[in-house]
Amino acid sequence: MNIQGLTIAYKQKVAIDDVTLQIATGKLTGIVGPNGAGKSTLLKGMMGLVPREKGQVTLDNKPLSYWRKKIAYVPQRSEVDLTFPITVFDMVLLGTYPALGLIKRPGKKEKQLAFDALEQVEMTAFSKRQIGELSGGQLQRVFIARALAQHAEIFFLDEPFAGIDMTSEALIMKLLKKLRD
Numbered sequence: 001m002n003i004q005g006l007t008i009a010y011k012q013k014v015a016i017d018d019v020t021l022q023i024a025t026g027k028l029t030g031i032v033g034p035n036g037a038g039k040s041t042l043l044k045g046m047m048g049l050v051p052r053e054k055g056q057v058t059l060d061n062k063p064l065s066y067w068r069k070k071i072a073y074v075p076q077r078s079e080v081d082l083t084f085p086i087t088v089f090d091m092v093l094l095g096t097y098p099a100l101g102l103i104k105r106p107g108k109k110e111k112q113l114a115f116d117a118l119e120q121v122e123m124t125a126f127s128k129r130q131i132g133e134l135s136g137g138q139l140q141r142v143f144i145a146r147a148l149a150q151h152a153e154i155f156f157l158d159e160p161f162a163g164i165d166m167t168s169e170a171l172i173m174k175l176l177k178k179l180r181d
Contacts, residue, residue: 001025001046001064006055008045015041019055028180040076040158047073047156059154067154069098072147074157077139082132088142089127092117095149110149117148122171137168144172155179 001023008016016038023029031039044050046057048065057064064071072095095117096110106114118124121141131139140160147155155176161169 001057001059003046003057004055006042006045006057007053008041008050009053010050014053016045025059026180028176043073043156043158047071049073070153072150072152072155074140074143074147074155074160076158077136077163079158080131080139080143082139084131086131087127088123088129088131088134089114089118091131091142092145092149095146098150113149113151114145117145118142120148120175121145135165136162137164140164141168141171144175 003019003021003023006016006019007014019042031042033039041050045052045055046064048057059067093106093110093114096106096113100106100110115124115127118127121144123138123141123145126134126138126142131142134142144157144160160172164172
Protein backbone atom coordinates (compact mmCIF):
# COMPACT_ATOMS: atom_id res chain seq x y z
CA MET A 1 0.00 0.00 0.00
CA ASN A 2 1.33 3.40 -0.95
CA ILE A 3 0.38 6.58 0.85
CA GLN A 4 1.51 9.73 -0.96
CA GLY A 5 1.30 13.22 0.55
CA LEU A 6 -1.72 12.47 2.75
CA THR A 7 -2.98 15.59 4.53
CA ILE A 8 -6.09 15.68 6.71
CA ALA A 9 -7.53 18.76 8.38
CA TYR A 10 -10.47 19.35 10.69
CA LYS A 11 -11.97 22.86 10.51
CA GLN A 12 -8.85 24.22 8.79
CA LYS A 13 -6.57 22.75 11.48
CA VAL A 14 -4.11 20.24 10.01
CA ALA A 15 -4.15 16.92 11.87
CA ILE A 16 -2.04 14.87 9.46
CA ASP A 17 0.44 16.74 7.29
CA ASP A 18 1.93 15.35 4.08
CA VAL A 19 2.40 11.72 5.16
CA THR A 20 4.14 9.51 2.64
CA LEU A 21 4.88 5.88 3.39
CA GLN A 22 4.73 2.41 1.96
CA ILE A 23 3.20 -0.55 3.80
CA ALA A 24 4.34 -3.95 2.59
CA THR A 25 1.69 -6.43 1.48
CA GLY A 26 1.43 -9.58 3.58
CA LYS A 27 2.89 -7.98 6.69
CA LEU A 28 1.49 -7.03 10.08
CA THR A 29 2.25 -3.34 10.43
CA GLY A 30 1.67 -1.25 13.51
CA ILE A 31 1.49 2.50 13.90
CA VAL A 32 2.82 3.56 17.28
CA GLY A 33 2.59 6.92 19.00
CA PRO A 34 1.21 8.78 22.00
CA ASN A 35 -2.47 9.61 22.49
CA GLY A 36 -3.51 12.44 20.21
CA ALA A 37 -0.66 11.90 17.74
CA GLY A 38 -3.05 11.13 14.87
CA LYS A 39 -2.88 7.34 14.55
CA SER A 40 -6.66 6.92 14.25
CA THR A 41 -6.94 9.94 11.96
CA LEU A 42 -4.25 8.47 9.72
CA LEU A 43 -6.10 5.13 9.49
CA LYS A 44 -9.43 6.83 8.80
CA GLY A 45 -7.84 9.10 6.23
CA MET A 46 -6.22 6.16 4.47
CA MET A 47 -9.61 4.45 4.22
CA GLY A 48 -11.43 7.61 3.19
CA LEU A 49 -13.59 7.68 6.32
CA VAL A 50 -12.57 11.29 6.91
CA PRO A 51 -12.08 13.84 4.12
CA ARG A 52 -8.57 14.29 2.80
CA GLU A 53 -7.18 17.73 2.05
CA LYS A 54 -4.74 16.16 -0.39
CA GLY A 55 -2.86 12.98 -1.09
CA GLN A 56 -3.70 9.54 -2.32
CA VAL A 57 -3.67 5.98 -1.06
CA THR A 58 -3.20 3.13 -3.51
CA LEU A 59 -2.81 -0.62 -3.49
CA ASP A 60 -1.51 -2.32 -6.64
CA ASN A 61 -1.74 1.06 -8.38
CA LYS A 62 -5.49 1.30 -7.73
CA PRO A 63 -7.10 3.73 -5.27
CA LEU A 64 -7.96 2.14 -1.94
CA SER A 65 -11.64 2.86 -2.69
CA TYR A 66 -11.37 0.19 -5.43
CA TRP A 67 -10.70 -2.39 -2.67
CA ARG A 68 -13.48 -1.16 -0.34
CA LYS A 69 -15.37 -4.48 -0.17
CA LYS A 70 -12.15 -6.29 0.71
CA ILE A 71 -11.35 -3.99 3.63
CA ALA A 72 -12.45 -4.58 7.21
CA TYR A 73 -12.20 -1.85 9.83
CA VAL A 74 -12.14 -2.71 13.52
CA PRO A 75 -12.80 0.53 15.41
CA GLN A 76 -11.68 1.54 18.87
CA ARG A 77 -14.05 0.34 21.56
CA SER A 78 -14.90 3.93 22.44
CA GLU A 79 -16.45 4.44 18.98
CA VAL A 80 -19.15 1.82 19.58
CA ASP A 81 -22.39 2.40 21.49
CA LEU A 82 -22.31 -0.49 23.95
CA THR A 83 -25.86 0.25 25.09
CA PHE A 84 -27.22 -0.63 21.65
CA PRO A 85 -29.33 -3.78 22.10
CA ILE A 86 -27.50 -6.21 19.83
CA THR A 87 -26.22 -9.69 20.58
CA VAL A 88 -22.71 -10.90 19.93
CA PHE A 89 -23.95 -13.16 17.12
CA ASP A 90 -25.88 -10.35 15.42
CA MET A 91 -22.87 -8.03 15.68
CA VAL A 92 -20.73 -10.60 13.88
CA LEU A 93 -23.50 -11.26 11.35
CA LEU A 94 -23.29 -7.56 10.40
CA GLY A 95 -19.94 -8.41 8.82
CA THR A 96 -21.78 -10.35 6.11
CA TYR A 97 -24.02 -7.42 5.10
CA PRO A 98 -21.62 -5.72 2.63
CA ALA A 99 -21.77 -8.78 0.35
CA LEU A 100 -25.57 -9.01 0.54
CA GLY A 101 -26.61 -5.79 -1.14
CA LEU A 102 -29.38 -3.44 -0.08
CA ILE A 103 -32.46 -5.63 0.17
CA LYS A 104 -31.25 -9.19 0.81
CA ARG A 105 -31.33 -10.53 4.36
CA PRO A 106 -28.74 -12.90 5.82
CA GLY A 107 -29.54 -16.56 5.26
CA LYS A 108 -28.05 -19.91 6.27
CA LYS A 109 -24.74 -19.23 4.52
CA GLU A 110 -24.22 -15.87 6.26
CA LYS A 111 -25.22 -17.30 9.64
CA GLN A 112 -22.68 -20.10 9.20
CA LEU A 113 -20.00 -17.53 8.30
CA ALA A 114 -20.81 -15.62 11.50
CA PHE A 115 -20.69 -18.78 13.60
CA ASP A 116 -17.37 -19.84 12.03
CA ALA A 117 -15.91 -16.39 12.74
CA LEU A 118 -17.01 -16.62 16.38
CA GLU A 119 -15.33 -20.02 16.61
CA GLN A 120 -12.06 -18.57 15.31
CA VAL A 121 -12.00 -16.01 18.13
CA GLU A 122 -13.27 -18.52 20.71
CA MET A 123 -16.47 -16.58 21.46
CA THR A 124 -19.27 -19.01 20.49
CA ALA A 125 -20.29 -19.44 24.14
CA PHE A 126 -21.09 -15.70 24.24
CA SER A 127 -23.18 -15.56 21.05
CA LYS A 128 -26.48 -14.72 22.79
CA ARG A 129 -25.08 -12.07 25.12
CA GLN A 130 -25.57 -8.36 24.58
CA ILE A 131 -22.35 -6.64 23.49
CA GLY A 132 -22.51 -4.33 26.52
CA GLU A 133 -22.05 -7.35 28.82
CA LEU A 134 -18.59 -8.20 27.46
CA SER A 135 -15.16 -7.39 28.80
CA GLY A 136 -12.80 -5.28 26.69
CA GLY A 137 -10.93 -8.31 25.36
CA GLN A 138 -14.12 -10.20 24.57
CA LEU A 139 -15.55 -7.21 22.74
CA GLN A 140 -12.39 -6.79 20.68
CA ARG A 141 -12.57 -10.45 19.69
CA VAL A 142 -16.19 -9.94 18.58
CA PHE A 143 -15.16 -6.97 16.41
CA ILE A 144 -12.46 -9.11 14.82
CA ALA A 145 -14.98 -11.91 14.26
CA ARG A 146 -17.20 -9.39 12.44
CA ALA A 147 -14.25 -8.51 10.20
CA LEU A 148 -13.58 -12.23 9.59
CA ALA A 149 -17.23 -12.80 8.62
CA GLN A 150 -16.77 -10.06 6.04
CA HIS A 151 -14.10 -12.18 4.28
CA ALA A 152 -11.86 -9.15 4.05
CA GLU A 153 -8.34 -9.29 2.68
CA ILE A 154 -7.18 -6.05 4.29
CA PHE A 155 -7.69 -5.38 7.98
CA PHE A 156 -7.39 -2.00 9.68
CA LEU A 157 -7.47 -2.37 13.46
CA ASP A 158 -7.59 0.81 15.52
CA GLU A 159 -5.94 0.23 18.90
CA PRO A 160 -6.71 -3.50 18.94
CA PHE A 161 -4.86 -4.15 22.20
CA ALA A 162 -6.05 -1.18 24.27
CA GLY A 163 -7.59 -2.33 27.54
CA ILE A 164 -7.67 -6.06 26.80
CA ASP A 165 -6.48 -9.06 28.77
CA MET A 166 -3.37 -11.10 27.93
CA THR A 167 -5.43 -14.09 26.77
CA SER A 168 -7.32 -12.00 24.22
CA GLU A 169 -4.12 -10.29 23.08
CA ALA A 170 -2.40 -13.63 22.50
CA LEU A 171 -5.42 -15.06 20.68
CA ILE A 172 -5.73 -11.98 18.45
CA MET A 173 -2.01 -12.00 17.59
CA LYS A 174 -2.14 -15.71 16.77
CA LEU A 175 -5.16 -15.15 14.52
CA LEU A 176 -3.60 -12.15 12.77
CA LYS A 177 -0.42 -14.11 12.07
CA LYS A 178 -2.49 -17.00 10.71
CA LEU A 179 -4.40 -14.63 8.40
CA ARG A 180 -1.14 -13.02 7.26
CA ASP A 181 0.37 -16.43 6.44
